[in-house]
Amino acid sequence: MRGWPLVLTLAVPAEAAATLALPGTVAGAVDASLGGEATGPAVLLGAVLLAGAAAGALAAAAGPACTADATVALRSRLLQHVLAVGPAPHGLPSGDLTSRLVGSAADAGGAFPARLGTFTALLTSLGAVVGLGVLSPWLALAFFAGVLPGIVLIRLFLRQAGQVFTRYQEVQSELAARLTGALGGLRSIHAAGAEEREAAQVLGPLPELSAAGHALWSTQRRTVWQATLLVAVVELAVLGTAGWQVASGALPPGALAAAAGWAALGVGFFEQVEALAGVAHARAGLLRVEEALARPAPRPGTRQLPDGPGELVFTEVVVRDGGATLLGPLSLTVPGGRTVALVGRSGSGKSLLAALAGRLREPDGGSVLVDGVRVDELSVPELRRAVGFAFERPVLVGATVAEALEGAGPPETRAAHADGFLALLPDGPRTPPDELRLSGGELQRLGLARLLAQRPRVMVLDDATSSLDLATEHQVTRALAEATRGHTRLIVAHRAEAAARADLVAWLDAGRLRALAPHAELATDPDYRAALVGTAAGHLSNLPPGHPSAPPKVR
């Protein structure tokens, strides 16, 4: 142990020792002054006071420093680990992880000061009682006579307050739920000019919250007044006993000051109930951090990507969830530079297969190769040169849009048809992503620009244009075809058109490969058409009768 923890380990007990010595030295100084002699005891008192002050100041600086060091270390470890583990299901859900890094790690960081503080405080209380006992066993006896009922009182309070507090929290979450609902319909509320009415609707449970709050106060009121009385009884019992002893000459007058001081320190034991809760808090925090750290992180490889056309091969891949097989065993080869569309009903394993290509998910069996090298043997930068993704709902991470787009410049944003609305941003590319008010389609175009900037050999488009309105999708698809020419493409497709544009369609059914053929060959199968939207049965049904609906063209 070194640095701040060492300072804290020395300072906290030193301060406690000074506190504990104080009543005794005061008694000595009082008796000495009554004897009208030497200033020695007064000097001793001064030394105790100053030592206590110095130790207190050191502890005040060392405590937060220890907490900060431990918190930073825990957070950094957790952060690196979470980034290495990657997204769910390998890692925990993101909201959960955030609360562990923000809340639990901070709680756990305070563990050492909390433990040291509580332990020392308990020792101080114990020492004070010993001090009383040394002065006279009667004093210690008087102390215990008062303290024991107090312990019963505290247990009683914790139980009652617990029930009332639960009720309070329930009403609180009811309010929060109503506000969340109203925020979801905010545009409707504004359009209807119903802000006041809906505020009243959300605030419906407020009187009940107020009632629960008042109930909490009345519980606390009973306990506080009993506890105050109890402390007074303990202190006075000790003081009275000490007075009797002084009167009988068994103790010097200064002992009165000592007895009063130690009785107060001894009663301080009650305040440690809260501190004990703090220690429990820290332990729970540490457990939650360790739970997240226990998730195994996939090991990054070290190999380089050899030259090649970007051939993507799945060999006998299997993905399981507990006992159920979600995907496979399945083998599929996407020839370099060609486009394969993944088609299938929802739940057939399209996105799962796509995720395997870039190690967003590890297969439970089989292997994935790009140009003959297993993707789990590639180093992280090489893997990203090999395989890139665009998603249905991309998440932009970074302080600015420019940063979040991973270096996408004007050519990429233009190709993704994102340049138009990027020009409308208040601060251009320096706008923080949080401040963007983007539609799903605009977000998808940014996701595509980000993929284009990465220039991987294999591009995986996982439903990446689904939120574009049809006009924009058409434009983007065309531009994208231009920009990604020569790259291998794996496309999760819902619309017949996208399937028609691909060289081959991999038709997935219940996690298995049902067929691998061009769209035109499969299109005669009604089962296949049912897995797509936009075929004859889809959106044309609402055309007025007699409309010459054209079947999807196949190139």
Place this chain on the structure above:
Amino acid sequence: MARHRESTRAPGWALLASQLTSTRSSLIRVLGWSGVEALPALLSGLLVSAAVDQGFLAGRPGVGCLWLTALGAAYAVRAYAARAAFPHVAAVVEPLRDALVVRVVRGALARPEPDPAAVARLTEQVESARQLTATLLRTLRGVGVTLLAALLGLALLAPVALLLVLPPLLVGGHLFVRLLGPLVARQRAVVLADEQVAAQTGRAFAGLRDITACGAQQRVGDAVEAAVRAQGTAVRALGRAAALRSLSVALGGRLPALAVALAAPWLVHGHWLTTGQVLGVATYLLQQLEPAVRTLAGTVGGWVLELTVVLDRLAALPVPASAPTAGAPTDPADPTDAGATVRPGAAGPAVRVTGLRHAHGPAAQPVLDGFELELAAGEHLAVVGPSGAGKSTLAALLAGVLAPQLGEVSIGGVRPHELPGPLRARQLALVPQEAYVFAGTVRSNLSWLDPEAGEQRLAEAVALLGAAELVARLGGPDGVIADPAALSAGEAQLIALVRTYLSPAPVVVLDEATCHLDGAAEARVEEAFAARPGTLVVIAHRIGSALRADRVLLLDSGRGLIARHGDLQVLSPLYRELVGHWLGSVPEARPEARPTAGPGPEPQAPVRASVRPRS
């Protein structure tokens, strides 16, 4: 530093002060009981001194115990006062919490966009404001009064000791006040650093899949790690400031005892003080004064700062002015009668837009620029265009939710954004993509825009829009929707559409309000709305919407092109391409010149468009 503190500190405390004025009488009672609670602090030294001098050292321990019993009585009074003060503390704190909750909810609903932090504000920040205010009321005032009472008791018992006590106390107090500025600044820095860590981590972890897919682990890890380290640095700096504070507290709280101890032999020898008085002074200094100083400094340095920061956050929330009196006819055009019946079609255009301009930010390119539109009463318009062309912005401007930056919007002869909300809603009903369904009965949801809608009309509308099955499944009009999130997006949209159909507004704007319905259901809904008396604007999600409309508005790069569907196909290659694409086949764009974009041709008499797309 001090100036900075003052300027940033004001809003939170001003908010607190304004909320507390309404509970002033309870506040005064709390302070009154505090005075009573200070009784032991005032008497302890005097009574201990008497117990020693007249009792224990005079050989009459019974008398000494009597004096101590008197002290016990003072403690009992204090305990009773603490008990008596509680209801008044509750009477201050609970209304404060209520007021803050109301403030947060009204503020959140008044914002143009949903604020994700609003819910946290409602639960966490309001709760800490409540807790901290209560703690301060119970501790700070008690300790402050104790300090004064102890000094007063000391002055009564041994004025000479006061001379030794006051100088170090004042020096310590002065130092503490001087140190408060840096302390506040550092506390604030810690709070901001905490928020940074939470925000950066939340964002990064929400994007884990994307970070992994882009190989951005290093970049994002470095950024978050920097925030984590900055937080650690801020906490350590706060610790150093707290150490200085602790020294100043020791100076004020402990030096007086030392001064008295050093002078005591001389004072006792010169008969300035008796034994009992020395013990009494020790009681005041060590049992009352020192703990009070320590708590006071700790409270001000900790809880007050926390409360300051929380209150500032809550005060920064914009809150709408008080609600206008419901139903007050404030509009000169008197739109109240517009609610009852739809106006006859002849009297001027139902919707007129002239020279409209709107940009999302001062530096941004406008999404609408010089936009014009005129719709006759009873007309049915479809709006199409690429995403980001300003369709939803136009809808918000028509509904008066947004005020025009330039130009004018007029609905039935009035500017919608100048009307108070409820009146505005009687002129124009806007249905956005995300339907609003709240927990409550089906009836209260359906009659949300027209509380007077009768049973008959309600049933008709439900049947007409194809919602009968849904309403039956929910238990009829009196069935309760307990959890609106359990409805599918399409079901929620149906409820919002029935509600809007029942609205008295003569103009209805559907902003992709049917996007979660299937094609047949969408057609049924739009036909019902087209047959409803009044003007209909549909922002189209599918081609069917354009085919059903009298005229089609194509929005692209700031302006609009308006024509009948067939004419628009001739006029605009973009529209042709769009329609072709919608129909599933993509005609190659012909290299013919596109007509100049701008206000469309003269409005034609509403004609149901003939559907004959070219291919």
